[in-house]
Amino acid sequence: MNIKEVAKRAKVSTATVSRTINNSEKVKPRTAERVRKAIEELNFYPNTHARTLVSGRSRMLGLIISDITNPFFPELVKSFEDEAVQRGKEVIIGNTDYNPKRMAGCIQRMVERKVDGVVIMTSEADPGLMMELTRRNIPTVFMDTGKPGPHTANIRIDYAQGIQEALQHLFALNHRRIAFISGPMNLESARIRHAAFVDGMKERGIGDHLMLEKGNHRIEGGAMAMRSLLKMSPRPTAVMASNDLTAIGALGVIQDANLKVPDDLSLIGFDDISFAHLTQPPLTTITLSRTQLAVTAFAALEALIRKEDGSHADYTISTHLVMRRSTGAI
Amino acid sequence: MNIKEVAKRAKVSTATVSRTINNSEKVKPRTAERVRKAIEELNFYPNTHARTLVSGRSRMLGLIISDITNPFFPELVKSFEDEAVQRGKEVIIGNTDYNPKRMAGCIQRMVERKVDGVVIMTSEADPGLMMELTRRNIPTVFMDTGKPGPHTANIRIDYAQGIQEALQHLFALNHRRIAFISGPMNLESARIRHAAFVDGMKERGIGDHLMLEKGNHRIEGGAMAMRSLLKMSPRPTAVMASNDLTAIGALGVIQDANLKVPDDLSLIGFDDISFAHLTQPPLTTITLSRTQLAVTAFAALEALIRKEDGSHADYTISTHLVMRRSTGAI
DNA sequence: CTGTATTCTGTAAACGATTACATACCAAGC
DNA sequence: GCTTGGTATGTAATCGTTTACAGAATACAG
Numbered sequence: 001m002n003i004k005e006v007a008k009r010a011k012v013s014t015a016t017v018s019r020t021i022n023n024s025e026k027v028k029p030r031t032a033e034r035v036r037k038a039i040e041e042l043n044f045y046p047n048t049h050a051r052t053l054v055s056g057r058s059r060m061l062g063l064i065i066s067d068i069t070n071p072f073f074p075e076l077v078k079s080f081e082d083e084a085v086q087r088g089k090e091v092i093i094g095n096t097d098y099n100p101k102r103m104a105g106c107i108q109r110m111v112e113r114k115v116d117g118v119v120i121m122t123s124e125a126d127p128g129l130m131m132e133l134t135r136r137n138i139p140t141v142f143m144d145t146g147k148p149g150p151h152t153a154n155i156r157i158d159y160a161q162g163i164q165e166a167l168q169h170l171f172a173l174n175h176r177r178i179a180f181i182s183g184p185m186n187l188e189s190a191r192i193r194h195a196a197f198v199d200g201m202k203e204r205g206i207g208d209h210l211m212l213e214k215g216n217h218r219i220e221g222g223a224m225a226m227r228s229l230l231k232m233s234p235r236p237t238a239v240m241a242s243n244d245l246t247a248i249g250a251l252g253v254i255q256d257a258n259l260k261v262p263d264d265l266s267l268i269g270f271d272d273i274s275f276a277h278l279t280q281p282p283l284t285t286i287t288l289s290r291t292q293l294a295v296t297a298f299a300a301l302e303a304l305i306r307k308e309d310g311s312h313a314d315y316t317i318s319t320h321l322v323m324r325r326s327t328g329a330i
Numbered sequence: 331m332n333i334k335e336v337a338k339r340a341k342v343s344t345a346t347v348s349r350t351i352n353n354s355e356k357v358k359p360r361t362a363e364r365v366r367k368a369i370e371e372l373n374f375y376p377n378t379h380a381r382t383l384v385s386g387r388s389r390m391l392g393l394i395i396s397d398i399t400n401p402f403f404p405e406l407v408k409s410f411e412d413e414a415v416q417r418g419k420e421v422i423i424g425n426t427d428y429n430p431k432r433m434a435g436c437i438q439r440m441v442e443r444k445v446d447g448v449v450i451m452t453s454e455a456d457p458g459l460m461m462e463l464t465r466r467n468i469p470t471v472f473m474d475t476g477k478p479g480p481h482t483a484n485i486r487i488d489y490a491q492g493i494q495e496a497l498q499h500l501f502a503l504n505h506r507r508i509a510f511i512s513g514p515m516n517l518e519s520a521r522i523r524h525a526a527f528v529d530g531m532k533e534r535g536i537g538d539h540l541m542l543e544k545g546n547h548r549i550e551g552g553a554m555a556m557r558s559l560l561k562m563s564p565r566p567t568a569v570m571a572s573n574d575l576t577a578i579g580a581l582g583v584i585q586d587a588n589l590k591v592p593d594d595l596s597l598i599g600f601d602d603i604s605f606a607h608l609t610q611p612p613l614t615t616i617t618l619s620r621t622q623l624a625v626t627a628f629a630a631l632e633a634l635i636r637k638e639d640g641s642h643a644d645y646t647i648s649t650h651l652v653m654r655r656s657t658g659a660i
Numbered sequence: 661c662t663g664t665a666t667t668c669t670g671t672a673a674a675c676g677a678t679t680a681c682a683t684a685c686c687a688a689g690c
Numbered sequence: 691g692c693t694t695g696g697t698a699t700g701t702a703a704t705c706g707t708t709t710a711c712a713g714a715a716t717a718c719a720g
Binding site for chain 1: 667668669670671672674675676677
């Protein structure tokens, strides 16, 4: 079932069939009609591999994320895919699991599959590896990480903004002993969030003896870190977590210890995943619009793909505090 | 950067390079070494499209799911992908969003991409469309739906078992006015769950005036249905939901109405997503092992791909009640 | 009718791998 | 030194499209 059989049935050449499929050049309406009928009757689907092989374009976009089981990412994937499907592109997802080895595997697959472009929403690989994509002239959009370069766009997320708002909120509520549970430190986004917290505390004159615990952006990591924090004396009166899953893990531990949020401890997450407002109490967190991020990333990538000059572009996305009951607000 | 350049650099023919890459036939160790060195130096990745075109195998598997933002599915995707990556296969995901049109698009893409096999974990398309895959001799594993046929395996999930256990549990706690919030009725799994509930109630002598509400397997659907249920009088003393997201949506509405779970109302979900034990109170639900499902699906598919006879196979996966505080247990 | 411009269609060469088949190489046995 | 047989390598066809180029058909003006 290939283009030849269609051609034979429609009594035209394969070139004409190809032109009809792609409406790349003028085909006489009556001929096109015959071809379409033949395609219909034979139930013909063009072979994308043959197509990609000769044209060099695969109509696929790569999207690399760090953890598909973190609801932040599926929401992002969905928005991105919606954009792509509308434009007749396909998305293939690479899931790194916070693991540089798997990240390398993802990038290799993207190259092998000859994707038209890649969006990298994670950063646990060594920079050299990521540059492999630009070295092969594959348009790439980096989030957080990545230096300006040809065939490249950067999306910078203003994590610091949201964290400043959060600290301001906590200080207004008279919290001073504020702990922070970080994410995996091989992630640029986790490093930035961590640094923004430390800087914010320093600016407010509390630079020493910060209560910092390590998490991993997963629920168990948050739980484990929280157990350590509860052993401290005096223990913190507020906890900020590097993401919502971490906060949710912490919340469970706090409640298991028969402490009340926000009466005994205030809690703030990051990401505003859909479950954040469903916890008891609903979680105060920092929001980052998935739709905006996805739309920006897609637009940035399309722009890179279209223009030949390989010039660079930068985008910024803001973050903001969402007050809910886990800090006593509302 | 293609196989020819590698061949030239290693001073061998392209055939030898191909053989080294695939270790398909004996290559003298010294020659293989030279080839590998050339590949390394040139940073060569084989073009998968060329490869697929001639060999007919793409090393990709399709996985079609209904909603990537429902945590049940990412967990499943992850398990499935782990299996696949270990065996050197890739997974491409199709997300239907409970939409038959998008389902059709997913299937078309799987055909176009020449996947080696497909696992269909959803069922909102018309059966004829799904048969398109088997008509093209693409090995396919169906969950819930699908009839026995060549190049086909079926995984049946014993939803009824878990639902029976749940009803037994509720009856033991003296509930009689038990409501059910269903899922999207174009999904076979939702229909089966619904039917199992109705059957179970009938068996227990409560077949009339059942309190049945429609949901959509999403949080808002559960919330909306619950609002209707709360308006009833007498209102139900227990609610079973077709999945956990539905139950979580219902839980929010119940608590907003200042009612207590389980004191005023008991609640049971389905799926046992990772957030189910993090709600307040933790959600009693019915568990269905994602790992077991993924491993079974992968094994079934591999078996279909390997054997040429196109014979059919059936598998069953069980479900069980997990008691937590939302029904007053523990 | 003829010539010319325009539109449409066909021919055939790519694209980059795999693989059937042919051939070169080499060691062992006599 | 000559078979024999196995191993290692090379040659060239092939997969199913796209697309540059050439050639046919059509329209239109004179």
